[in-house]
């Protein structure tokens with residue numbers, strides 16, 4: 001907490017001035033380009049990874065960057081409404097053009113799904129992860145791996161693709177995607193390598209977003 005307080009004071013004293021004009025423009029309205037769905041993990045810092053400014057990303061975080069799928073009968077989330085409330089707001093009100101699901105290496109949620117140890121002491125976490133674990137067990141994909149990731153990291157990458165399929169179970173996403181108003185992307189952050197990977201649907205694997213990969217990603221973009 002001390003570090004946070006010092007950071008606030010530092011921001012107030014030195015940095016806030018540099019952002020004054022930007023925040024003045026943002027004060028009455030936000031117009032983010034993308035909904036960024038990622039894990040609560042402290043090592044994943046979306047604005048740092050993508051060098052984005054305040055106002056650029058609408059961020060939804062939870063343990064394991066999970067999106068509960070839609071129930072075909074009720075039209076509601078199968079578990080929790082929080083994620084879908086953020087989704088509805090981003091798509092219907094903010095009209096974001098892109099939705100990114102970003103997983104990461106050494107993810108504690110994936111580790112807990114794999115090991116199942118100590119989970120009885122955290123019943124809510126267990127419920128949340130059990131749901132995702134069962135979905136992951138049923139989910140098959142022809143994903144290839146760009147390098148010899150650990151089994152846990154391979155599941156983490158698979159988990160990103162699973163969440164993209166969950167997003168598409170929502171009629172509002174399906175409709176917006178069909179009308180080319182929105183595009184879904186799977187990203188994955190390698191903490192040790194400090195590299196962001198993007199799922200390449202043509203090659204069926206996550207590739208580092210370097211200059212060459214960025215050219216391919218730009219070519220696939222439909223909105224910007």
Ligand SMILES: [Zn+2]
Nearest residue numbers: 039041107108
């Ligand atoms: Zn995580």
